[in-house]
Structure formats: C-alpha cells, structure tokens
Amino acid sequence: MLHEKKPKDLLEDRIFTLSNFLSVSRVLLLPFFIQFTRKHIESPRSGEYLLLAIGTCVLAVLTDFLDGFLARLLSQESVLGKYLDPICDKIVTIGGLSVIVHYYQFPLWILLIYILRELLGVWLGGFLYLKRGIQGKPNWWGKFGVGLVAVSVLWYMTLPLVGPLLEETHFFQHPEYSGYVLVLILILGVVAYARRYWDIVFHPERFKLDPEDKKQKKKYQLV
Numbered sequence: 724m725l726h727e728k729k730p731k732d733l734l735e736d737r738i739f740t741l742s743n744f745l746s747v748s749r750v751l752l753l754p755f756f757i758q759f760t761r762k763h764i765e766s767p768r769s770g771e772y773l774l775l776a777i778g779t780c781v782l783a784v785l786t787d788f789l790d791g792f793l794a795r796l797l798s799q800e801s802v803l804g805k806y807l808d809p810i811c812d813k814i815v816t817i818g819g820l821s822v823i824v825h826y827y828q829f830p831l832w833i834l835l836i837y838i839l840r841e842l843l844g845v846w847l848g849g850f851l852y853l854k855r856g857i858q859g860k861p862n863w864w865g866k867f868g869v870g871l872v873a874v875s876v877l878w879y880m881t882l883p884l885v886g887p888l889l890e891e892t893h894f895f896q897h898p899e900y901s902g903y904v905l906v907l908i909l910i911l912g913v914v915a916y917a918r919r920y921w922d923i924v925f926h927p928e929r930f931k932l933d934p935e936d937k938k939q940k941k942k943y944q945l946v
Contacts, residue, residue: 740801742794745786746811752783753818760880764826770884777880783815784873806848809861813841816872827879833902837872840909847920855923862919864912871908875901 759776766772790808794801817838823829844865851859878898889895922930 740794742790743801743807745790745793746808749783749786749790750811750814752779752786753815755779756783756819757822760822760826767883773880773883777877780819780873780876780880783819787812787815787869787873805858806852809848809865810845812869813845816869817841819876820872823876823879827882827898829875829879830899830902833906836906836909840913843913844916847916847924850924851920855927857923859920862912862915864908864915868905868908868912871901871905875905 756776756779759772759779763769763772763776787808817834820829820834820837824831824834848859851857875898878895878901882895882898886896894900
C-alpha cells in the first residue's frame with residue numbers, strides 16, 4: 724500500500740551523522756570555490772587562486788564519494804541522509820556550472836536544462852515521499868550526471884594550465900564537449916525515471932507494491 728508522509732517524519736531519523744556532515748560541508752565549500760575563481764579571474768597571472776579553486780572542487784568531489792561510503796561503512800544510512808545527499812549535490816553542481824558559465828563561457832542553455840532537470844527531480848522526490856510514502860532512488864544516469872558536472876568544471880578550470888601546452892586543435896581545448904554529453908545523460912535519466920515512477924505518480928491505483936518481491940525491492944523502498 725502507498726501512504727502519505729509528513730515532512731516532520733524526516734527529522735525523526737538520525738540527523739547528526741558524519742555522512743550528513745560531509746554532505747553539508749560540500750555546500751559550505753561552494754562560496755570558497757566562487758571566491759577563489761573570482762580572484763583568479765581578477766589576477767590571471769597568479770596561479771595561486773586557480774590552484775585553490777581546483778583544490779576546492781576536488782575536495783567537494785571527495786566528500787561526495789565519502790558521505791555515501793561512510794554511511795554504509797558506519798551503518799549511518801537514514802532516510803534524511805538519502806535525501807540530503809542529492810539535494811546538496813544539486814546545490815553544488817548548479818553552483819559549479821554557474822561559475823564556469825559566468826567566467827569560462829560554458830553554454831548557458833545547458834545550465835538552464837540542468838536546472839530544469841534538477842527542479843523536476845526535487846519535485847518528484849518530494850512527491851514520492853509525501854504523497855506515496857516511497858523513497859525515490861537515484862539511478863545511474865543521475866550519478867553519471869553529477870560526475871560529468873565535476874568533469875566539466877575541472878576541465879574548464881584546468882584548461883588555463885594545460886591549454887597553452889597543447890595545439891589549438893587538440894581535443895582538450897574543447898571542454899564544451901562535456902556539456903553536450905551531459906545533456907544526453909540528463910535526457911536518458913529523465914526517461915529512466917519516467918519509466919520507473921510514471922504509474923506511481925499518475926496512476927497509483929495500478930501500482931501494487933509487494934514487499935516479498937525482490938525485484939520490486941531493488942527499485943522501490945517504503946518509508
């Protein structure tokens with residue numbers, strides 16, 4: 724059976740865990756990344772701020788890996804944590820893409836598509852939890868998308884260091900390619916989510932959740 728949930732139910736689970744701290748710390752790194760990038764643009768001859776910006780980006784990527792890993796290792800997995808991690812990812816990835824749009828001419832239309840997709844993801848996750856009592860699970864396309872955003876940001880950020888050493892026709896001189904691949908990944912992710920949750924969202928009377936069905940258990944989780 725599908726049951727509605729209340730927002731306060733999220734807070735009844737464990738809040739102060741190491742994995743949740745790492746998720747939030749990723750967001751707290753974003754202002755430093757923006758500041759270091761701005762300082763580098765203002766003083767491009769000094770590579771100090773560029774290296775700090777790249778280091779901050781790498782640190783954010785590491786926290787993204789470690790929060791989930793430590794949650795499983797320390798048995799700190801929680802419903803709140805499983806929603807907090809992707810929300811922090813959305814904030815950081817949109818922030819990172821916004822920086823390279825503003826300073827490094829990453830295509831604005833790709834950023835807008837990404838924001839639209841993330842807003843859709845927030846609505847779907849909230850709807851599944853509050854109206855259907857199901858915890859939406861991220862698919863591999865979503866994880867690939869977050870990873871590709873990190874690749875895009877690091878590619879644009881390292882281009883001033885590596886670009887002058889390469890020929891103008893070299894593949895590395897075109898970081899916008901990563902953005903085009905990102906759009907493809909986003910589209911595939913939306914299609915995958917639609918196939919999984921369409922009936923649950925729009926036709927719940929057709930959906931029957933069987934806790935004994937192992938195949939369903941891998942796809943859905945009651946909360």
